[in-house]
Amino acid sequence: MSKINLQIDEKKVEADRGMTLLEAAKTAGIWIPTLCHYEKLEPYGACRICIVEIGSGSSTKLVVSCLYPVEENLTVRTKSEKIDRIRKMILELLLAHAPDSFELDELAKEYGADKNRFDKETSFCIHCGLCVRYCAEVKKAHAVGFVDRGAKREISFVPEIASKECWKCKECFPLCPTSALQAAYVLTEALTSAVPSFKGEPEDP
Amino acid sequence: MDKEKIDQIIDKHEGEASSLIQILLEIQSENHWLPGNALERVSEKLNVPLSRIKHIATFYKAFSLIPKGRNEIHICMGTACHVRGANRVLDTVQDITGIKPGETDLDLKFSLETVNCLGCCALGPVMEINGKTHGKMTPAETAGILKNYE
Amino acid sequence: MSRINSPSELEELRKSILSERDPDKPCITLCTGSACHASGSEGVADAIEEEINKQGLSGKVDIRKTGCHGFCERGPIIVNHPDETTYLQIEPDDIPEIVSMTIKEKKVVDRLLYTDPSTNENIIHESEIPFYKYQERLVFGSNGSIDPKSIEDYLAIGGYSALSKVLSQMTDLEVLEEIKKSNLRGRGGGGFPAGRKWEGSRNAPEKVKYVIVNADEGDPGAYMDRALLEGNPHLILEGLIIGAYAIGAREGYIYVRQEYPLAVENITLAIKKAQEFGFLGESILGTGFDFIVKVHQGAGAFVCGESSALMTALEGRAGEPRPKYIRSNIKGLWNKPSVLNNVETWANVPLIINRGAQWFSEIGTEGSKGTKIFSLVGKITNTGLVEVPMGMTLRDIIYKIGGGIPDGKKFKAVQTGGPSGGCIPEEQLDLQVGFDELTKAGSMMGSGGMIVMDEDTCMVDVARYFIEFLTDESCGKCVPCREGMRQMLKILTNITKGMGQEGDIELLEELSEVLGVASLCALGRTAPNPFLSTLKYFRDEYEAHINEKKCPALSCKELISYYIDPEKCNACMICFKKCPSYAIDGGKNRIHVIDQEKCTKCETCFEVCPSRFGAVKKVSGEPVPPSVPEEKRTIIRKSKKK
Ligand SMILES: Cc1cc2nc3c(=O)[nH]c(=O)nc-3n(C[C@H](O)[C@H](O)[C@H](O)COP(=O)(O)O)c2cc1C
Ligand code: SF4
Ligand code: FES
Numbered sequence: 001m002s003k004i005n006l007q008i009d010e011k012k013v014e015a016d017r018g019m020t021l022l023e024a025a026k027t028a029g030i031w032i033p034t035l036c037h038y039e040k041l042e043p044y045g046a047c048r049i050c051i052v053e054i055g056s057g058s059s060t061k062l063v064v065s066c067l068y069p070v071e072e073n074l075t076v077r078t079k080s081e082k083i084d085r086i087r088k089m090i091l092e093l094l095l096a097h098a099p100d101s102f103e104l105d106e107l108a109k110e111y112g113a114d115k116n117r118f119d120k121e122t123s124f125c126i127h128c129g130l131c132v133r134y135c136a137e138v139k140k141a142h143a144v145g146f147v148d149r150g151a152k153r154e155i156s157f158v159p160e161i162a163s164k165e166c167w168k169c170k171e172c173f174p175l176c177p178t179s180a181l182q183a184a185y186v187l188t189e190a191l192t193s194a195v196p197s198f199k200g201e202p203e204d205p
Numbered sequence: 206m207d208k209e210k211i212d213q214i215i216d217k218h219e220g221e222a223s224s225l226i227q228i229l230l231e232i233q234s235e236n237h238w239l240p241g242n243a244l245e246r247v248s249e250k251l252n253v254p255l256s257r258i259k260h261i262a263t264f265y266k267a268f269s270l271i272p273k274g275r276n277e278i279h280i281c282m283g284t285a286c287h288v289r290g291a292n293r294v295l296d297t298v299q300d301i302t303g304i305k306p307g308e309t310d311l312d313l314k315f316s317l318e319t320v321n322c323l324g325c326c327a328l329g330p331v332m333e334i335n336g337k338t339h340g341k342m343t344p345a346e347t348a349g350i351l352k353n354y355e
Numbered sequence: 356m357s358r359i360n361s362p363s364e365l366e367e368l369r370k371s372i373l374s375e376r377d378p379d380k381p382c383i384t385l386c387t388g389s390a391c392h393a394s395g396s397e398g399v400a401d402a403i404e405e406e407i408n409k410q411g412l413s414g415k416v417d418i419r420k421t422g423c424h425g426f427c428e429r430g431p432i433i434v435n436h437p438d439e440t441t442y443l444q445i446e447p448d449d450i451p452e453i454v455s456m457t458i459k460e461k462k463v464v465d466r467l468l469y470t471d472p473s474t475n476e477n478i479i480h481e482s483e484i485p486f487y488k489y490q491e492r493l494v495f496g497s498n499g500s501i502d503p504k505s506i507e508d509y510l511a512i513g514g515y516s517a518l519s520k521v522l523s524q525m526t527d528l529e530v531l532e533e534i535k536k537s538n539l540r541g542r543g544g545g546g547f548p549a550g551r552k553w554e555g556s557r558n559a560p561e562k563v564k565y566v567i568v569n570a571d572e573g574d575p576g577a578y579m580d581r582a583l584l585e586g587n588p589h590l591i592l593e594g595l596i597i598g599a600y601a602i603g604a605r606e607g608y609i610y611v612r613q614e615y616p617l618a619v620e621n622i623t624l625a626i627k628k629a630q631e632f633g634f635l636g637e638s639i640l641g642t643g644f645d646f647i648v649k650v651h652q653g654a655g656a657f658v659c660g661e662s663s664a665l666m667t668a669l670e671g672r673a674g675e676p677r678p679k680y681i682r683s684n685i686k687g688l689w690n691k692p693s694v695l696n697n698v699e700t701w702a703n704v705p706l707i708i709n710r711g712a713q714w715f716s717e718i719g720t721e722g723s724k725g726t727k728i729f730s731l732v733g734k735i736t737n738t739g740l741v742e743v744p745m746g747m748t749l750r751d752i753i754y755k756i757g758g759g760i761p762d763g764k765k766f767k768a769v770q771t772g773g774p775s776g777g778c779i780p781e782e783q784l785d786l787q788v789g790f791d792e793l794t795k796a797g798s799m800m801g802s803g804g805m806i807v808m809d810e811d812t813c814m815v816d817v818a819r820y821f822i823e824f825l826t827d828e829s830c831g832k833c834v835p836c837r838e839g840m841r842q843m844l845k846i847l848t849n850i851t852k853g854m855g856q857e858g859d860i861e862l863l864e865e866l867s868e869v870l871g872v873a874s875l876c877a878l879g880r881t882a883p884n885p886f887l888s889t890l891k892y893f894r895d896e897y898e899a900h901i902n903e904k905k906c907p908a909l910s911c912k913e914l915i916s917y918y919i920d921p922e923k924c925n926a927c928m929i930c931f932k933k934c935p936s937y938a939i940d941g942g943k944n945r946i947h948v949i950d951q952e953k954c955t956k957c958e959t960c961f962e963v964c965p966s967r968f969g970a971v972k973k974v975s976g977e978p979v980p981p982s983v984p985e986e987k988r989t990i991i992r993k994s995k996k997k
Contacts, residue, residue: 045678046833048873062872067678082872086835089869093838118842127837136254145256146673146831147263149656151841153831158256160245225671226654230613257672264673264830266655267613284576284770284806285732287820292912293958300935300955320614321657321824324578325390326732327427327739338393345933345959 006074021065021076022050032078033087033107035094035177036128037066041137047128049090049107053077062086084111092117094126098178101126124178125155131172141165144172144186157190166191206236211246222251226261229268238269266318274309274316276354278302279333283322286329290343294330295319297344301351315354358633360641362519369516372507381416381458382436384499385445388423388582389617391430395446399431402447406454416458419508422586422621424499425740426486429469434481434499441481442467472758486737489755491718493726494702495579495742498586503621506628509589515634517705518593521600522642525708530601531557534704537712538724543569543660543697543802544775544877546723546790552694555684557602559692564604566595567688567695569665570611570618573657574773575824577804579728579740580698584611584618587702588625592648594704596634599646602694607646610665612653623650657774657828661876662687662695664830675830676876697802699728719745723789727803733770734809736761743788750784753807764809767908768892772801774821774828775881777888778814797888799881813910814893815900819847821885829878836879839870843886852913855901860890905976912956918979919960921946923970926990930960930971946988951979 004015008025015024020043025032035047045067052065056075065078077083091113095104099115099122108115127146132155135144143161147154157166166187214231218224225247232243239262248255262268280295299305302315309316325331328340332347339350359365383403387396400420407416424432429443435457442453442464449467456462468477469484478484481499501508509515521530535550556564568591572580583591595607609626611619626648629635637645651669658664659674666688668674679686687693703725707715716724723745729752732738736758743752749769753759760766768778771788777798779786786792790800808817826840843866846859867883874880890897899905906914919930919939924946931941938954941947947970949960964971 043678045875048834048875051873063680064678064875068680086869086873089839089865090834090873093834093842096838096842119845127831127834129832132256136256142254142256145254146260148831149264149658149673149827150829150831151826151837151844153837156256156259158259161255221671223669223671226668227652230652230654253671260673261654264656265653268654282575282824284773284804284820285738287575288733288806288808288812288817290958297935297957321573321575322578323389323393324581324615325393325427326576326578326730327390327430328393329732331393340393343959343962344935344957345963348935 004070004072006070006072006076008076009078015070017070019070021052021054021063021068021070021074024070025065025076025078030078032065033110034066035103035126036130038130038134038175041130041133043067044129044133047090047094047126049087051083051086053080053083087111088113096120097123098126101178103177123154126178127153127155128177129155130175130177131155134172134175139165139169139171141169155186157187159190162187162190206232206240206243208242208246210235211243212250215247215250220250222253225251225253225258226265229258229262233268237273238271269316271309272313274313276314276335277316277318278351279318279320279323280306281321281323281325281329281331281333282319283326283329285322285326286331289329291330293344294332294342294347297347298332298351301348315351358631358636360633362523362640365510365515365519365640369510369513372511376511379437382419383416383453383458384419384421384434384436386422386424386430386432386499387420388427388430388498388585389578390423390427391432392617394430394444396431398447399433399445399450402450403454406450407458410451410454410459412454412458416454419500419502421501422498422503423582423740424481425490425492425495425582425742426484426737427740428736428738439480439482441469441479441484443469486739486741486756486758489747489751490742491726491744492742493706493718494590494699495583495728495740497590498582501587503586503588504624506589506625506632509587513709514589515593517708518596518634519640521597521708522640522644527557527601527603530597530708533712534601534707537707537715539700539703539707539715540723540790541697542699542703542727544800546800549696549700552684552696553598553602555682556604556692556694559685561692563606563689563691564602565688565691565693566599566602566604566607567665567669567693568595568607568609568611568698568701569660569662569695570609570615570622570698571653571657571660571665572612572615572698572802573660573828574802574804576732576770576806577730577773577802579730579803581615581618582740583698583702583728584615584622586621588618588622589629590705591622591698591701592625592629592634594701595648596639596646597704597708598694598696598701600644602692604694605645605647607648608669608688609648609650610653610659610669611650613655619650619652626650656830657824658830658876658878661878663876665695666693673830675832676878678875699803720787720789720792722791723800727788727800729771729788729803729805731757731805731807733806734760734764734812735807745789746787748785748787749779752788752805753784757807760807760809764811766807767810767812768808768814768889770798770806770808770817770885771804772799772884773804774825775799775877775884776801776804777884778808778817778892779888780892797891798884811908811910813851813906813908814889814896815847815906816851816908816911818886818889819844819851822847822882825878825882829882830876833873833875833879835870835873836875836882839866839874839879840882842866843870843883847886850897850900851906851911853900853904853911855897857901859901860894860897864890899976903976907975909973909975911975915956915973915975916951916979917949917954917956917958917961918951918972918974918982919947919949920970920972921983921988923968924990925968925970927965927968929963929965933959933963935959944990944992946983946990948982948988949979 013028088111096118433442539549540546663677664674961971
């Protein structure tokens with residue numbers, strides 16, 4: 001496979017065609033923060049914290065590194081005043097929902113994010129979709145999914161499936177950047193509310 | 206909802222998973238809401254995970270997972286109606302019916318929804334009840350019109 | 356009808372349709388577009404039918420139910436052919452007179468004509484009414500003269516001749532070159548050059564390609580796509596088929612929102628008819644080119660107008676934008692090259708083919724060619740759809756065509772570009788409309804919504820309105836958009852409620868920056884525009900809300916109070932009776948007083964107070980004046996002479 005040469009943070013990097021900037025940076029030992037990324041899953045590009053700057057001179061552009069494919073001779077900057085400012089804001093927005101998340105806390109220290117910038121709406125979930133995607137893509141169980149849209153978007157277990165599949169799996173819990181709190185919470189809730197439907201009349205086959 | 210009816214609708218679309226939204230729309234228009242058994246049946250027949258169907262059913266505004274009232278009120282919240290005072294019309298309807306957009310009252314008399322631009326901007330603010338358009342609404346008139354519905 | 360098998364057969368059919376039509380035969384055309392339908396055109400149609408029979412004219416007069424003529428303010432509209440006598444705001448009761456006078460005796464019914472408000476003169480012909488006179492209705496013009504349900508009507512005005520020309524005289528490459536040369540730019544949002552988009556798909560190695568019509572029309576205040584689909588569906592189909600030929604697609608989709616049932620009905624019927632006639636299906640016009648079209652109904656999500664979300668929705672999923680750095684004309688629907696264009700963009704294609712790229716590029720400005728349909732709505736005298744050449748000034752559109760602001764109010768701003776656009780203030784009214792011009796002014800062309808705002812419109816509330824709209828319509832996938840707008844909405848709502856704080860504007864600006872650069876799709880990236888543009892031009896309004904708790908437009912409910920001017924109150928008791936909260940203390944011959952504690956600010960009293968009294972007043976940022984002492988509340992009337 002032909003190699004692609006690019007430059008990340010002044011460092012010359014050789015990458016495989018089809019790699020993302022994030023992957024290329026990793027091979028070169030350059031760290032970029034991520035929240036919704038997981039190697040085993042399809043790239044998702046939702047948290048936007050892995051944002052980097054590409055191009056040089058006056059024609060620079062911000063892109064998310066977990067999605068953007070490597071290009072020959074591309075110049076990439078993974079840190080800048082602007083990038084840090086965006087990452088800080090993203091963290092502050094998320095901390096309003098999950099102030100106790102260890103992962104967010106660590107990143108908050110790195111970027112000087114203020115936990116209390118926005119009023120708390122502790123819903124724990126930061127909608128990274130790791131549980132949803134893991135369950136669908138790796139386990140093919142589809143026990144948890146998103147519902148609704150916009151600011152009302154939530155994750156929700158499908159009781160009919162969760163009651164059969166989840167107890168023996170639970171592999172999504174450790175993936176949750178907010179310490180599995182939300183996943184566990186929603187799961188329990190879903191299971192309790194699922195009980196009546198079991199007692200109901202049996203479905204015809 | 207009647208299983209045969211659901212199957213009929215699914216078969217009409219040749220059971221194609223890409224027709225999922227079209228199928229749900231047809232069930233919605235036939236039945237005025239999407240009951241759980243319909244979602245499960247669609248999931249089974251199209252071989253689409255229930256989680257995805259639930260996402261779709263809650264993502265798009267045309268779908269309702271609860272039964273609708275006898276009278277469906279749509280208040281246009283398009284920009285033209287907004288600058289002509291649609292909010293006050295909405296406030297009045299909320300006051301009278303006691304329900305918020307997306308809700309249905311306990312007697313199943315009214316369901317209230319807001320919509321974006323009914324394409325009758327010349328008549329704004331516009332309220333539509335059961336498909337009939339009422340134009341140039343004012344709070345005072347709104348109250349009068351709602352009285353006509355049982 | 357058997358399929359037409361060659362371009363010459365098409366011309367023969369056209370001739371035979373025309374030969375059966377007598378241009379001198381009286382024909383009543385009635386607008387039955389959505390707005391006119393809502394104003395009762397159905398009843399008018401029935402009345403016409405009945406009256407024609409009653410007066411013994413059946414068979415001697417044609418009746419044609421057309422799509423939207425554009426002048427929605429004055430609908431339902433009747434145009435009597437061949438002399439084009441135009442009557443406005445018709446009611447069923449007017450019909451007997453129209454039939455006996457105009458149809459039978461060829462006389463004009465003066466009271467139903469348009470009266471020019473500046474000269475007080477009656478105008479007989481549609482094209483001379485100022486609303487129409489300054490327009491250039493190239494795309495939209497046929498709407499008024501054809502029945503959208505009749506393919507024969509479309510053929511009679513030269514329909515499908517562009518398709519015939521393309522298939523018989525031009526190579527696919529020539530078609531592409533013609534569109535490129537015309538400089539046609541997309542009418543749905545960004546104004547991307549259509550030819551370049553087509554070329555990308557054409558050159559993509561993949562064999563299977565798609566063409567798609569974006570008829571999701573999500574901009575709340577724009578309805579030109581609806582009017583085109585309802586009124587002239589074959590025009591859009593013809594454009595789409597030509598596009599398919601140019602890029603080599605065999606399958607097309609029309610993504611139309613379910614909220615437009617008549618549009619769905621008419622385009623579905625048009626497809627069926629086109630198939631019967633051989634304009635769709637296998638070997639179109641006998642040339643060996645195959646192409647089919649399917650209608651897909653959108654289920655109510657603004658974000659599905661965005662190209663990648665639309666394609667996701669077409670595949671049967673929740674319409675989330677896709678995070679691809681490859682354009683959808685290379686990798687779109689089912690990962691195949693897909694050309695997505697707006698309704699109006701497609702509708703321009705047959706025109707360009709028929710009259711040539713040269714002709715087309717002579718209309719408009721340097722960067723924006725052709726015409727654009729706008730929906731001129733809001734605080735405007737002549738609400739309606741207007742088609743003007745690019746480069747006309749906003750002032751001409753609003754004043755010459757739109758007739759200015761009603762009720763003697765003062766113009767404040769015009770909002771263009773929908774939720775991604777911005778507000779343009781009075782000092783920029785001489786701006787020429789065009790893609791680049793509007794963008795430079797901090798707004799954008801968008802799909803053509805043009806919402807006029809007057810002195811009563813609060814600009815902070817306008818920004819809040821759009822952010823609220825988008826918070827609800829965002830797909831919710833990416834953090835900047837979902838969370839950033841959640842916070843922006845909170846702050847803006849607080850400001851309109853008088854709970855704004857120092858630093859709010861700066862925080863909103865900071866959030867805007869993050870939304871603008873870090874959001875996944877254009878919904879989030881453009882969402883700050885309504886805020887940024889209103890801040891740029893109306894910063895004083897933001898400051899008044901925050902610092903003085905005052906809404907200068909007297910619009911934000913929480914910041915205004917109503918009171919009754921004792922000097923003007925005539926104790927007519929209308930407000931007293933109408934107030935739903937029983938907040939008005941009044942009675943016969945007693946000056947009325949509003950109990951501020953009970954008042955819910957529903958504005959009923961303000962509306963019902965007869966304008967000759969105008970006694971109900973609004974204030975903001977200051978307390979209401981003290982009410983008159985009890986002993987002075989009795990009104991002593993001068994006795995009237997009998
Ligand atoms: C949030 C969002 C909503 C959009 N809605 C529409 C729409 O309703 N109709 C439309 O034609 N284009 C809409 N667009 C623009 C489309 O993404 C796309 O650019 C357009 O359909 C391309 O066609 P054109 O080049 O002919 O304009 C929207 C874009 C965004 C980001
Ligand atoms: S910008 Fe908004 S609409 Fe677009 S992907 Fe992100 S959340 Fe969805
Ligand atoms: S890790 Fe790239 S967007 Fe979340």
